[in-house]
Amino acid sequence: MPRGPHWFHRRIRGYGCRLTLPRQRILEVLSRSSKHLSAEEIYHRVHQVYPAIGLTTVYRTLEMLVSGAMVMRFDFGDGRTRYELIKDQGALTSHHHLICRVCLKIIDCEEFTGDERDYLKSIEKKLSKKYKFEIREHQTRFYGVCDKCKKEVTDYAKR
Amino acid sequence: MPRGPHWFHRRIRGYGCRLTLPRQRILEVLSRSSKHLSAEEIYHRVHQVYPAIGLTTVYRTLEMLVSGAMVMRFDFGDGRTRYELIKDQGALTSHHHLICRVCLKIIDCEEFTGDERDYLKSIEKKLSKKYKFEIREHQTRFYGVCDKCKKEVTDYAKR
DNA sequence: TTGGTAATGAAAACCATTTTCAATAAGGAG
DNA sequence: CTCCTTATTGAAAATGGTTTTCATTACCAA
Structure with missing residues:
Protein backbone atom coordinates (compact mmCIF):
# COMPACT_ATOMS: atom_id res chain seq x y z
CA MET A 1 0.00 0.00 0.00
CA PRO A 2 2.08 2.93 -1.25
CA ARG A 3 2.03 6.18 0.66
CA GLY A 4 3.35 9.70 0.26
CA PRO A 5 2.40 12.32 -2.30
CA HIS A 6 4.33 10.76 -5.14
CA TRP A 7 3.78 7.05 -4.84
CA PHE A 8 2.30 7.06 -8.33
CA HIS A 9 5.62 8.25 -9.74
CA ARG A 10 7.13 4.98 -8.64
CA ARG A 11 4.16 3.13 -10.08
CA ILE A 12 4.58 4.73 -13.49
CA ARG A 13 8.28 4.09 -13.65
CA GLY A 14 7.71 0.57 -12.44
CA TYR A 15 5.20 0.18 -15.23
CA GLY A 16 7.98 0.91 -17.71
CA CYS A 17 6.86 4.41 -18.61
CA ARG A 18 8.58 7.78 -18.42
CA LEU A 19 7.59 10.27 -15.82
CA THR A 20 6.92 13.37 -17.85
CA LEU A 21 5.67 16.80 -16.85
CA PRO A 22 2.26 16.44 -18.50
CA ARG A 23 1.73 13.13 -16.71
CA GLN A 24 2.67 14.64 -13.37
CA ARG A 25 0.24 17.50 -13.88
CA ILE A 26 -2.54 15.11 -14.84
CA LEU A 27 -1.89 12.96 -11.79
CA GLU A 28 -1.91 16.02 -9.55
CA VAL A 29 -5.31 17.03 -10.89
CA LEU A 30 -6.63 13.51 -10.44
CA SER A 31 -5.30 13.16 -6.91
CA ARG A 32 -6.69 16.55 -5.91
CA SER A 33 -10.23 15.71 -7.03
CA SER A 34 -12.18 12.93 -5.43
CA LYS A 35 -14.89 13.06 -8.05
CA HIS A 36 -14.85 11.20 -11.33
CA LEU A 37 -13.77 13.66 -14.00
CA SER A 38 -14.19 13.56 -17.76
CA ALA A 39 -11.16 13.86 -20.03
CA GLU A 40 -12.17 17.38 -20.92
CA GLU A 41 -12.56 18.44 -17.31
CA ILE A 42 -9.11 17.08 -16.59
CA TYR A 43 -7.79 18.87 -19.66
CA HIS A 44 -9.21 22.21 -18.50
CA ARG A 45 -7.86 21.84 -14.99
CA VAL A 46 -4.40 20.90 -16.19
CA HIS A 47 -4.51 23.69 -18.73
CA GLN A 48 -4.76 26.31 -15.96
CA VAL A 49 -1.37 25.33 -14.57
CA TYR A 50 0.20 23.87 -17.71
CA PRO A 51 -1.22 25.60 -20.81
CA ALA A 52 0.87 23.57 -23.25
CA ILE A 53 -1.11 20.43 -22.45
CA GLY A 54 -2.94 18.78 -25.32
CA LEU A 55 -6.23 16.92 -25.06
CA THR A 56 -4.59 14.02 -26.86
CA THR A 57 -2.05 13.64 -24.10
CA VAL A 58 -4.80 13.61 -21.51
CA TYR A 59 -6.51 10.74 -23.29
CA ARG A 60 -3.28 8.84 -23.76
CA THR A 61 -2.19 9.29 -20.18
CA LEU A 62 -5.57 8.17 -18.89
CA GLU A 63 -5.45 5.07 -21.03
CA MET A 64 -2.05 4.23 -19.61
CA LEU A 65 -3.20 4.81 -16.05
CA VAL A 66 -6.27 2.64 -16.59
CA SER A 67 -4.31 -0.25 -18.04
CA GLY A 68 -1.79 0.16 -15.23
CA ALA A 69 -4.62 -0.12 -12.71
CA MET A 70 -3.94 3.35 -11.29
CA VAL A 71 -7.14 4.90 -12.55
CA MET A 72 -10.67 3.59 -12.75
CA ARG A 73 -12.86 4.25 -15.77
CA PHE A 74 -16.62 4.79 -15.63
CA ASP A 75 -19.26 4.95 -18.32
CA PHE A 76 -22.52 6.30 -17.03
CA GLY A 77 -24.12 6.67 -20.43
CA ASP A 78 -24.06 10.45 -20.80
CA GLY A 79 -21.66 10.27 -23.70
CA ARG A 80 -18.41 10.92 -21.90
CA THR A 81 -16.12 8.59 -20.01
CA ARG A 82 -15.18 9.49 -16.42
CA TYR A 83 -11.92 8.74 -14.66
CA GLU A 84 -10.97 8.48 -11.03
CA LEU A 85 -7.64 7.82 -9.33
CA ILE A 86 -7.62 4.59 -7.36
CA LYS A 87 -6.55 5.75 -3.93
CA ASP A 88 -6.90 2.56 -2.02
CA GLN A 89 -4.30 0.34 -3.62
CA GLY A 90 -5.18 -2.49 -1.29
CA MET B 1 -48.12 -7.31 -15.72
CA PRO B 2 -49.08 -7.44 -19.38
CA ARG B 3 -49.03 -10.79 -21.15
CA GLY B 4 -49.40 -12.10 -24.67
CA PRO B 5 -47.15 -11.60 -27.65
CA HIS B 6 -48.21 -8.06 -28.35
CA TRP B 7 -48.54 -6.38 -25.00
CA PHE B 8 -45.96 -3.84 -26.11
CA HIS B 9 -48.26 -2.68 -28.89
CA ARG B 10 -50.68 -1.51 -26.25
CA ARG B 11 -47.85 0.08 -24.34
CA ILE B 12 -46.73 2.08 -27.37
CA ARG B 13 -50.19 3.26 -28.24
CA GLY B 14 -50.82 4.09 -24.62
CA TYR B 15 -47.66 6.10 -24.69
CA GLY B 16 -49.16 8.27 -27.41
CA CYS B 17 -47.13 6.89 -30.29
CA ARG B 18 -48.06 5.25 -33.56
CA LEU B 19 -47.55 1.57 -34.04
CA THR B 20 -45.59 1.40 -37.27
CA LEU B 21 -44.13 -1.52 -39.16
CA PRO B 22 -40.48 -0.65 -38.40
CA ARG B 23 -41.30 -0.40 -34.69
CA GLN B 24 -43.02 -3.76 -34.72
CA ARG B 25 -40.04 -5.37 -36.42
CA ILE B 26 -37.63 -3.83 -33.92
CA LEU B 27 -39.73 -5.03 -31.02
CA GLU B 28 -39.88 -8.51 -32.47
CA VAL B 29 -36.09 -8.64 -32.69
CA LEU B 30 -35.76 -7.36 -29.15
CA SER B 31 -38.28 -9.79 -27.73
CA ARG B 32 -36.68 -12.71 -29.52
CA SER B 33 -33.20 -12.01 -28.10
CA SER B 34 -32.52 -12.22 -24.42
CA LYS B 35 -29.10 -10.62 -24.75
CA HIS B 36 -28.39 -6.93 -24.74
CA LEU B 37 -27.94 -5.87 -28.35
CA SER B 38 -26.27 -2.83 -29.83
CA ALA B 39 -28.19 -0.54 -32.18
CA GLU B 40 -26.25 -1.90 -35.11
CA GLU B 41 -26.91 -5.51 -34.18
CA ILE B 42 -30.61 -4.72 -33.98
CA TYR B 43 -30.38 -2.92 -37.32
CA HIS B 44 -28.81 -5.95 -38.99
CA ARG B 45 -31.35 -8.38 -37.58
CA VAL B 46 -34.29 -6.22 -38.59
CA HIS B 47 -32.73 -5.69 -41.99
CA GLN B 48 -32.95 -9.41 -42.75
CA VAL B 49 -36.71 -9.38 -42.55
CA TYR B 50 -37.36 -5.71 -43.35
CA PRO B 51 -34.64 -4.40 -45.66
CA ALA B 52 -36.10 -0.90 -45.87
CA ILE B 53 -35.20 -0.23 -42.25
CA GLY B 54 -32.86 2.69 -41.55
CA LEU B 55 -30.35 2.84 -38.75
CA THR B 56 -31.79 6.21 -37.77
CA THR B 57 -35.16 4.63 -37.13
CA VAL B 58 -33.56 2.00 -34.94
CA TYR B 59 -31.95 4.69 -32.79
CA ARG B 60 -35.14 6.74 -32.61
CA THR B 61 -37.29 3.75 -31.72
CA LEU B 62 -34.87 2.65 -29.03
CA GLU B 63 -34.88 6.11 -27.52
CA MET B 64 -38.65 6.06 -27.40
CA LEU B 65 -38.72 2.60 -25.84
CA VAL B 66 -36.17 3.63 -23.22
CA SER B 67 -38.04 6.75 -22.23
CA GLY B 68 -41.24 4.73 -22.17
CA ALA B 69 -39.58 2.27 -19.78
CA MET B 70 -40.00 -0.62 -22.20
CA VAL B 71 -36.32 -1.07 -22.89
CA MET B 72 -33.27 -0.87 -20.66
CA ARG B 73 -30.08 0.84 -21.79
CA PHE B 74 -26.59 -0.31 -20.81
CA ASP B 75 -23.20 1.32 -21.24
CA PHE B 76 -20.39 -1.10 -20.63
CA GLY B 77 -17.66 1.17 -21.90
CA ASP B 78 -16.82 -0.50 -25.19
CA GLY B 79 -18.06 2.45 -27.20
CA ARG B 80 -21.52 1.24 -28.06
CA THR B 81 -24.74 1.35 -26.12
CA ARG B 82 -26.66 -1.90 -25.55
CA TYR B 83 -30.41 -2.33 -25.29
CA GLU B 84 -32.59 -4.99 -23.77
CA LEU B 85 -36.36 -5.37 -23.64
CA ILE B 86 -37.72 -5.24 -20.13
CA LYS B 87 -39.65 -8.46 -19.86
CA ASP B 88 -40.64 -8.39 -16.24
CA GLN B 89 -42.88 -5.35 -16.06
CA GLY B 90 -43.41 -5.93 -12.38
C1' DT C 1 26.50 15.14 -22.10
C1' DT C 2 24.52 12.52 -25.55
C1' DG C 3 21.71 9.29 -28.29
C1' DG C 4 17.89 6.36 -28.79
C1' DT C 5 13.30 6.31 -28.23
C1' DA C 6 9.08 7.18 -25.75
C1' DA C 7 6.04 11.00 -25.36
C1' DT C 8 3.94 15.19 -27.04
C1' DG C 9 0.59 18.35 -29.54
C1' DA C 10 -1.91 19.88 -33.75
C1' DA C 11 -4.56 18.39 -37.15
C1' DA C 12 -6.96 14.89 -39.40
C1' DA C 13 -9.44 10.69 -39.03
C1' DC C 14 -12.82 7.79 -36.79
C1' DC C 15 -17.20 6.23 -35.59
C1' DA C 16 -21.38 5.88 -32.81
C1' DT C 17 -25.14 8.72 -32.47
C1' DT C 18 -28.10 12.83 -33.67
C1' DT C 19 -30.10 16.23 -36.67
C1' DT C 20 -32.09 17.87 -40.99
C1' DC C 21 -35.48 17.64 -44.39
C1' DA C 22 -38.39 16.08 -47.95
C1' DA C 23 -41.27 11.99 -48.68
C1' DT C 24 -44.36 8.56 -46.60
C1' DA C 25 -47.93 6.34 -43.98
C1' DA C 26 -50.67 5.75 -39.41
C1' DG C 27 -55.02 6.36 -37.82
C1' DG C 28 -58.81 9.73 -36.29
C1' DA C 29 -62.56 12.49 -38.42
C1' DG C 30 -66.15 12.58 -41.46
C1' DC D 1 -64.02 3.55 -46.71
C1' DT D 2 -61.57 7.92 -47.86
C1' DC D 3 -59.35 12.04 -46.69
C1' DC D 4 -56.20 14.83 -44.06
C1' DT D 5 -53.32 15.94 -40.48
C1' DT D 6 -49.18 15.05 -38.60
C1' DA D 7 -46.06 11.68 -36.61
C1' DT D 8 -42.68 8.77 -38.65
C1' DT D 9 -39.33 7.42 -41.89
C1' DG D 10 -34.72 7.05 -44.39
C1' DA D 11 -30.70 9.25 -46.67
C1' DA D 12 -27.39 12.32 -46.06
C1' DA D 13 -25.08 15.62 -43.42
C1' DA D 14 -23.69 17.13 -38.93
C1' DT D 15 -22.06 16.33 -34.25
C1' DG D 16 -18.89 15.35 -30.67
C1' DG D 17 -16.09 12.38 -27.94
C1' DT D 18 -12.09 9.73 -28.76
C1' DT D 19 -8.15 7.90 -31.57
C1' DT D 20 -4.63 8.08 -35.07
C1' DT D 21 -0.96 10.28 -37.71
C1' DC D 22 3.29 12.41 -37.95
C1' DA D 23 6.86 15.58 -37.26
C1' DT D 24 8.92 17.61 -33.08
C1' DT D 25 10.37 17.44 -28.25
C1' DA D 26 12.40 15.82 -24.04
C1' DC D 27 13.08 11.75 -20.79
C1' DC D 28 16.74 9.18 -18.87
C1' DA D 29 20.19 5.22 -19.32
C1' DA D 30 24.74 4.87 -20.53
Whole structure:
Protein backbone atom coordinates (compact mmCIF):
# COMPACT_ATOMS: atom_id res chain seq x y z
CA MET A 1 0.00 0.00 0.00
CA PRO A 2 2.08 2.93 -1.25
CA ARG A 3 2.03 6.18 0.66
CA GLY A 4 3.35 9.70 0.26
CA PRO A 5 2.40 12.32 -2.30
CA HIS A 6 4.33 10.76 -5.14
CA TRP A 7 3.78 7.05 -4.84
CA PHE A 8 2.30 7.06 -8.33
CA HIS A 9 5.62 8.25 -9.74
CA ARG A 10 7.13 4.98 -8.64
CA ARG A 11 4.16 3.13 -10.08
CA ILE A 12 4.58 4.73 -13.49
CA ARG A 13 8.28 4.09 -13.65
CA GLY A 14 7.71 0.57 -12.44
CA TYR A 15 5.20 0.18 -15.23
CA GLY A 16 7.98 0.91 -17.71
CA CYS A 17 6.86 4.41 -18.61
CA ARG A 18 8.58 7.78 -18.42
CA LEU A 19 7.59 10.27 -15.82
CA THR A 20 6.92 13.37 -17.85
CA LEU A 21 5.67 16.80 -16.85
CA PRO A 22 2.26 16.44 -18.50
CA ARG A 23 1.73 13.13 -16.71
CA GLN A 24 2.67 14.64 -13.37
CA ARG A 25 0.24 17.50 -13.88
CA ILE A 26 -2.54 15.11 -14.84
CA LEU A 27 -1.89 12.96 -11.79
CA GLU A 28 -1.91 16.02 -9.55
CA VAL A 29 -5.31 17.03 -10.89
CA LEU A 30 -6.63 13.51 -10.44
CA SER A 31 -5.30 13.16 -6.91
CA ARG A 32 -6.69 16.55 -5.91
CA SER A 33 -10.23 15.71 -7.03
CA SER A 34 -12.18 12.93 -5.43
CA LYS A 35 -14.89 13.06 -8.05
CA HIS A 36 -14.85 11.20 -11.33
CA LEU A 37 -13.77 13.66 -14.00
CA SER A 38 -14.19 13.56 -17.76
CA ALA A 39 -11.16 13.86 -20.03
CA GLU A 40 -12.17 17.38 -20.92
CA GLU A 41 -12.56 18.44 -17.31
CA ILE A 42 -9.11 17.08 -16.59
CA TYR A 43 -7.79 18.87 -19.66
CA HIS A 44 -9.21 22.21 -18.50
CA ARG A 45 -7.86 21.84 -14.99
CA VAL A 46 -4.40 20.90 -16.19
CA HIS A 47 -4.51 23.69 -18.73
CA GLN A 48 -4.76 26.31 -15.96
CA VAL A 49 -1.37 25.33 -14.57
CA TYR A 50 0.20 23.87 -17.71
CA PRO A 51 -1.22 25.60 -20.81
CA ALA A 52 0.87 23.57 -23.25
CA ILE A 53 -1.11 20.43 -22.45
CA GLY A 54 -2.94 18.78 -25.32
CA LEU A 55 -6.23 16.92 -25.06
CA THR A 56 -4.59 14.02 -26.86
CA THR A 57 -2.05 13.64 -24.10
CA VAL A 58 -4.80 13.61 -21.51
CA TYR A 59 -6.51 10.74 -23.29
CA ARG A 60 -3.28 8.84 -23.76
CA THR A 61 -2.19 9.29 -20.18
CA LEU A 62 -5.57 8.17 -18.89
CA GLU A 63 -5.45 5.07 -21.03
CA MET A 64 -2.05 4.23 -19.61
CA LEU A 65 -3.20 4.81 -16.05
CA VAL A 66 -6.27 2.64 -16.59
CA SER A 67 -4.31 -0.25 -18.04
CA GLY A 68 -1.79 0.16 -15.23
CA ALA A 69 -4.62 -0.12 -12.71
CA MET A 70 -3.94 3.35 -11.29
CA VAL A 71 -7.14 4.90 -12.55
CA MET A 72 -10.67 3.59 -12.75
CA ARG A 73 -12.86 4.25 -15.77
CA PHE A 74 -16.62 4.79 -15.63
CA ASP A 75 -19.26 4.95 -18.32
CA PHE A 76 -22.52 6.30 -17.03
CA GLY A 77 -24.12 6.67 -20.43
CA ASP A 78 -24.06 10.45 -20.80
CA GLY A 79 -21.66 10.27 -23.70
CA ARG A 80 -18.41 10.92 -21.90
CA THR A 81 -16.12 8.59 -20.01
CA ARG A 82 -15.18 9.49 -16.42
CA TYR A 83 -11.92 8.74 -14.66
CA GLU A 84 -10.97 8.48 -11.03
CA LEU A 85 -7.64 7.82 -9.33
CA ILE A 86 -7.62 4.59 -7.36
CA LYS A 87 -6.55 5.75 -3.93
CA ASP A 88 -6.90 2.56 -2.02
CA GLN A 89 -4.30 0.34 -3.62
CA GLY A 90 -5.18 -2.49 -1.29
CA ALA A 91 -8.02 -4.96 -1.59
CA LEU A 92 -10.83 -5.06 -4.11
CA THR A 93 -12.18 -1.63 -4.82
CA SER A 94 -15.86 -0.93 -5.02
CA HIS A 95 -17.77 2.06 -6.25
CA HIS A 96 -21.43 2.80 -5.89
CA HIS A 97 -23.50 5.49 -7.49
CA LEU A 98 -26.97 6.92 -7.62
CA ILE A 99 -27.72 8.10 -11.15
CA CYS A 100 -30.64 10.38 -11.92
CA ARG A 101 -32.41 9.40 -15.13
CA VAL A 102 -33.69 12.95 -15.58
CA CYS A 103 -30.75 15.30 -15.03
CA LEU A 104 -28.05 12.59 -15.27
CA LYS A 105 -26.49 13.79 -12.03
CA ILE A 106 -24.24 11.20 -10.38
CA ILE A 107 -24.10 10.89 -6.62
CA ASP A 108 -21.31 8.88 -5.04
CA CYS A 109 -22.30 6.78 -2.10
CA GLU A 110 -19.83 5.31 0.32
CA GLU A 111 -22.37 4.00 2.79
CA PHE A 112 -21.52 0.38 2.37
CA THR A 113 -20.78 -0.90 5.84
CA GLY A 114 -18.42 -3.68 6.80
CA ASP A 115 -20.81 -6.56 6.47
CA GLU A 116 -22.32 -5.14 3.34
CA ARG A 117 -18.84 -5.41 1.91
CA ASP A 118 -18.44 -8.93 3.27
CA TYR A 119 -21.73 -9.80 1.71
CA LEU A 120 -20.71 -8.65 -1.76
CA LYS A 121 -17.39 -10.38 -1.31
CA SER A 122 -19.19 -13.68 -0.75
CA ILE A 123 -21.20 -13.15 -3.93
CA GLU A 124 -17.98 -12.45 -5.76
CA LYS A 125 -16.49 -15.67 -4.51
CA LYS A 126 -19.53 -17.59 -5.68
CA LEU A 127 -19.49 -16.00 -9.14
CA SER A 128 -15.73 -16.43 -9.48
CA LYS A 129 -16.04 -20.13 -8.93
CA LYS A 130 -19.05 -20.66 -11.16
CA TYR A 131 -17.75 -18.72 -14.15
CA LYS A 132 -14.03 -19.22 -13.51
CA PHE A 133 -13.87 -15.45 -13.68
CA GLU A 134 -11.25 -13.53 -11.74
CA ILE A 135 -13.04 -10.53 -10.25
CA ARG A 136 -10.96 -7.41 -9.72
CA GLU A 137 -13.57 -4.92 -8.63
CA HIS A 138 -17.27 -4.18 -8.80
CA GLN A 139 -19.67 -1.28 -9.15
CA THR A 140 -23.30 -0.99 -8.22
CA ARG A 141 -25.50 1.60 -9.86
CA PHE A 142 -28.89 2.67 -8.62
CA TYR A 143 -30.94 4.39 -11.29
CA GLY A 144 -33.89 6.60 -10.49
CA VAL A 145 -34.94 10.18 -9.94
CA CYS A 146 -33.14 12.61 -7.65
CA ASP A 147 -34.84 14.85 -5.13
CA LYS A 148 -34.59 17.97 -7.26
CA CYS A 149 -36.00 16.37 -10.39
CA LYS A 150 -38.81 14.72 -8.46
CA LYS A 151 -39.97 18.18 -7.48
CA GLU A 152 -39.50 19.71 -10.91
CA VAL A 153 -40.84 16.94 -13.08
CA THR A 154 -44.31 15.76 -12.30
CA ASP A 155 -44.71 13.63 -15.36
CA TYR A 156 -41.50 11.62 -15.48
CA ALA A 157 -42.67 9.20 -18.14
CA LYS A 158 -43.12 11.99 -20.66
CA ARG A 159 -39.48 13.01 -20.04
CA MET B 1 -48.12 -7.31 -15.72
CA PRO B 2 -49.08 -7.44 -19.38
CA ARG B 3 -49.03 -10.79 -21.15
CA GLY B 4 -49.40 -12.10 -24.67
CA PRO B 5 -47.15 -11.60 -27.65
CA HIS B 6 -48.21 -8.06 -28.35
CA TRP B 7 -48.54 -6.38 -25.00
CA PHE B 8 -45.96 -3.84 -26.11
CA HIS B 9 -48.26 -2.68 -28.89
CA ARG B 10 -50.68 -1.51 -26.25
CA ARG B 11 -47.85 0.08 -24.34
CA ILE B 12 -46.73 2.08 -27.37
CA ARG B 13 -50.19 3.26 -28.24
CA GLY B 14 -50.82 4.09 -24.62
CA TYR B 15 -47.66 6.10 -24.69
CA GLY B 16 -49.16 8.27 -27.41
CA CYS B 17 -47.13 6.89 -30.29
CA ARG B 18 -48.06 5.25 -33.56
CA LEU B 19 -47.55 1.57 -34.04
CA THR B 20 -45.59 1.40 -37.27
CA LEU B 21 -44.13 -1.52 -39.16
CA PRO B 22 -40.48 -0.65 -38.40
CA ARG B 23 -41.30 -0.40 -34.69
CA GLN B 24 -43.02 -3.76 -34.72
CA ARG B 25 -40.04 -5.37 -36.42
CA ILE B 26 -37.63 -3.83 -33.92
CA LEU B 27 -39.73 -5.03 -31.02
CA GLU B 28 -39.88 -8.51 -32.47
CA VAL B 29 -36.09 -8.64 -32.69
CA LEU B 30 -35.76 -7.36 -29.15
CA SER B 31 -38.28 -9.79 -27.73
CA ARG B 32 -36.68 -12.71 -29.52
CA SER B 33 -33.20 -12.01 -28.10
CA SER B 34 -32.52 -12.22 -24.42
CA LYS B 35 -29.10 -10.62 -24.75
CA HIS B 36 -28.39 -6.93 -24.74
CA LEU B 37 -27.94 -5.87 -28.35
CA SER B 38 -26.27 -2.83 -29.83
CA ALA B 39 -28.19 -0.54 -32.18
CA GLU B 40 -26.25 -1.90 -35.11
CA GLU B 41 -26.91 -5.51 -34.18
CA ILE B 42 -30.61 -4.72 -33.98
CA TYR B 43 -30.38 -2.92 -37.32
CA HIS B 44 -28.81 -5.95 -38.99
CA ARG B 45 -31.35 -8.38 -37.58
CA VAL B 46 -34.29 -6.22 -38.59
CA HIS B 47 -32.73 -5.69 -41.99
CA GLN B 48 -32.95 -9.41 -42.75
CA VAL B 49 -36.71 -9.38 -42.55
CA TYR B 50 -37.36 -5.71 -43.35
CA PRO B 51 -34.64 -4.40 -45.66
CA ALA B 52 -36.10 -0.90 -45.87
CA ILE B 53 -35.20 -0.23 -42.25
CA GLY B 54 -32.86 2.69 -41.55
CA LEU B 55 -30.35 2.84 -38.75
CA THR B 56 -31.79 6.21 -37.77
CA THR B 57 -35.16 4.63 -37.13
CA VAL B 58 -33.56 2.00 -34.94
CA TYR B 59 -31.95 4.69 -32.79
CA ARG B 60 -35.14 6.74 -32.61
CA THR B 61 -37.29 3.75 -31.72
CA LEU B 62 -34.87 2.65 -29.03
CA GLU B 63 -34.88 6.11 -27.52
CA MET B 64 -38.65 6.06 -27.40
CA LEU B 65 -38.72 2.60 -25.84
CA VAL B 66 -36.17 3.63 -23.22
CA SER B 67 -38.04 6.75 -22.23
CA GLY B 68 -41.24 4.73 -22.17
CA ALA B 69 -39.58 2.27 -19.78
CA MET B 70 -40.00 -0.62 -22.20
CA VAL B 71 -36.32 -1.07 -22.89
CA MET B 72 -33.27 -0.87 -20.66
CA ARG B 73 -30.08 0.84 -21.79
CA PHE B 74 -26.59 -0.31 -20.81
CA ASP B 75 -23.20 1.32 -21.24
CA PHE B 76 -20.39 -1.10 -20.63
CA GLY B 77 -17.66 1.17 -21.90
CA ASP B 78 -16.82 -0.50 -25.19
CA GLY B 79 -18.06 2.45 -27.20
CA ARG B 80 -21.52 1.24 -28.06
CA THR B 81 -24.74 1.35 -26.12
CA ARG B 82 -26.66 -1.90 -25.55
CA TYR B 83 -30.41 -2.33 -25.29
CA GLU B 84 -32.59 -4.99 -23.77
CA LEU B 85 -36.36 -5.37 -23.64
CA ILE B 86 -37.72 -5.24 -20.13
CA LYS B 87 -39.65 -8.46 -19.86
CA ASP B 88 -40.64 -8.39 -16.24
CA GLN B 89 -42.88 -5.35 -16.06
CA GLY B 90 -43.41 -5.93 -12.38
CA ALA B 91 -41.18 -4.95 -9.46
CA LEU B 92 -37.75 -3.37 -9.52
CA THR B 93 -35.56 -4.87 -12.17
CA SER B 94 -31.99 -5.79 -11.53
CA HIS B 95 -29.23 -6.75 -13.89
CA HIS B 96 -25.84 -8.15 -13.06
CA HIS B 97 -22.88 -8.70 -15.30
CA LEU B 98 -19.36 -10.02 -15.34
CA ILE B 99 -17.24 -7.91 -17.68
CA CYS B 100 -13.86 -9.07 -18.90
CA ARG B 101 -11.31 -6.25 -18.98
CA VAL B 102 -9.32 -8.06 -21.65
CA CYS B 103 -11.75 -9.23 -24.33
CA LEU B 104 -14.67 -7.04 -23.17
CA LYS B 105 -16.99 -10.04 -23.16
CA ILE B 106 -20.10 -9.54 -21.06
CA ILE B 107 -21.58 -12.43 -19.11
CA ASP B 108 -25.07 -12.10 -17.69
CA CYS B 109 -25.55 -13.57 -14.27
CA GLU B 110 -28.89 -14.29 -12.78
CA GLU B 111 -27.64 -16.10 -9.70
CA PHE B 112 -28.96 -13.63 -7.20
CA THR B 113 -31.05 -15.62 -4.80
CA GLY B 114 -34.07 -14.47 -2.87
CA ASP B 115 -32.28 -13.10 0.13
CA GLU B 116 -29.58 -11.58 -1.98
CA ARG B 117 -32.34 -9.58 -3.59
CA ASP B 118 -33.84 -8.73 -0.22
CA TYR B 119 -30.46 -7.58 0.87
CA LEU B 120 -30.01 -5.16 -2.01
CA LYS B 121 -33.56 -4.00 -1.49
CA SER B 122 -32.72 -3.00 2.07
CA ILE B 123 -29.69 -1.05 0.85
CA GLU B 124 -31.94 0.66 -1.67
CA LYS B 125 -34.33 1.66 1.05
CA LYS B 126 -31.50 3.11 3.11
CA LEU B 127 -30.08 5.07 0.20
CA SER B 128 -33.51 6.30 -0.89
CA LYS B 129 -34.11 7.79 2.50
CA LYS B 130 -30.67 9.35 2.92
CA TYR B 131 -30.49 10.99 -0.50
CA LYS B 132 -34.25 11.45 -1.05
CA PHE B 133 -33.62 9.55 -4.27
CA GLU B 134 -36.32 7.43 -5.87
CA ILE B 135 -34.62 4.23 -6.99
CA ARG B 136 -36.14 2.49 -10.03
CA GLU B 137 -33.61 -0.25 -10.67
CA HIS B 138 -30.02 -1.21 -10.10
CA GLN B 139 -27.14 -2.95 -11.83
CA THR B 140 -24.04 -4.56 -10.39
CA ARG B 141 -20.97 -5.04 -12.52
CA PHE B 142 -18.06 -7.27 -11.67
CA TYR B 143 -14.94 -6.41 -13.62
CA GLY B 144 -12.06 -8.80 -14.06
CA VAL B 145 -10.61 -11.41 -16.36
CA CYS B 146 -12.58 -14.25 -17.89
CA ASP B 147 -11.44 -17.84 -17.98
CA LYS B 148 -10.37 -17.77 -21.60
CA CYS B 149 -8.31 -14.59 -21.28
CA LYS B 150 -6.70 -15.82 -18.08
CA LYS B 151 -5.30 -18.71 -20.06
CA GLU B 152 -4.27 -16.66 -23.05
CA VAL B 153 -2.84 -13.66 -21.34
CA THR B 154 -0.13 -14.40 -18.85
CA ASP B 155 0.90 -10.81 -18.31
CA TYR B 156 -2.38 -8.96 -17.83
CA ALA B 157 -0.79 -5.74 -16.60
CA LYS B 158 1.08 -5.27 -19.84
CA ARG B 159 -2.24 -5.59 -21.70
C1' DT C 1 26.50 15.14 -22.10
C1' DT C 2 24.52 12.52 -25.55
C1' DG C 3 21.71 9.29 -28.29
C1' DG C 4 17.89 6.36 -28.79
C1' DT C 5 13.30 6.31 -28.23
C1' DA C 6 9.08 7.18 -25.75
C1' DA C 7 6.04 11.00 -25.36
C1' DT C 8 3.94 15.19 -27.04
C1' DG C 9 0.59 18.35 -29.54
C1' DA C 10 -1.91 19.88 -33.75
C1' DA C 11 -4.56 18.39 -37.15
C1' DA C 12 -6.96 14.89 -39.40
C1' DA C 13 -9.44 10.69 -39.03
C1' DC C 14 -12.82 7.79 -36.79
C1' DC C 15 -17.20 6.23 -35.59
C1' DA C 16 -21.38 5.88 -32.81
C1' DT C 17 -25.14 8.72 -32.47
C1' DT C 18 -28.10 12.83 -33.67
C1' DT C 19 -30.10 16.23 -36.67
C1' DT C 20 -32.09 17.87 -40.99
C1' DC C 21 -35.48 17.64 -44.39
C1' DA C 22 -38.39 16.08 -47.95
C1' DA C 23 -41.27 11.99 -48.68
C1' DT C 24 -44.36 8.56 -46.60
C1' DA C 25 -47.93 6.34 -43.98
C1' DA C 26 -50.67 5.75 -39.41
C1' DG C 27 -55.02 6.36 -37.82
C1' DG C 28 -58.81 9.73 -36.29
C1' DA C 29 -62.56 12.49 -38.42
C1' DG C 30 -66.15 12.58 -41.46
C1' DC D 1 -64.02 3.55 -46.71
C1' DT D 2 -61.57 7.92 -47.86
C1' DC D 3 -59.35 12.04 -46.69
C1' DC D 4 -56.20 14.83 -44.06
C1' DT D 5 -53.32 15.94 -40.48
C1' DT D 6 -49.18 15.05 -38.60
C1' DA D 7 -46.06 11.68 -36.61
C1' DT D 8 -42.68 8.77 -38.65
C1' DT D 9 -39.33 7.42 -41.89
C1' DG D 10 -34.72 7.05 -44.39
C1' DA D 11 -30.70 9.25 -46.67
C1' DA D 12 -27.39 12.32 -46.06
C1' DA D 13 -25.08 15.62 -43.42
C1' DA D 14 -23.69 17.13 -38.93
C1' DT D 15 -22.06 16.33 -34.25
C1' DG D 16 -18.89 15.35 -30.67
C1' DG D 17 -16.09 12.38 -27.94
C1' DT D 18 -12.09 9.73 -28.76
C1' DT D 19 -8.15 7.90 -31.57
C1' DT D 20 -4.63 8.08 -35.07
C1' DT D 21 -0.96 10.28 -37.71
C1' DC D 22 3.29 12.41 -37.95
C1' DA D 23 6.86 15.58 -37.26
C1' DT D 24 8.92 17.61 -33.08
C1' DT D 25 10.37 17.44 -28.25
C1' DA D 26 12.40 15.82 -24.04
C1' DC D 27 13.08 11.75 -20.79
C1' DC D 28 16.74 9.18 -18.87
C1' DA D 29 20.19 5.22 -19.32
C1' DA D 30 24.74 4.87 -20.53
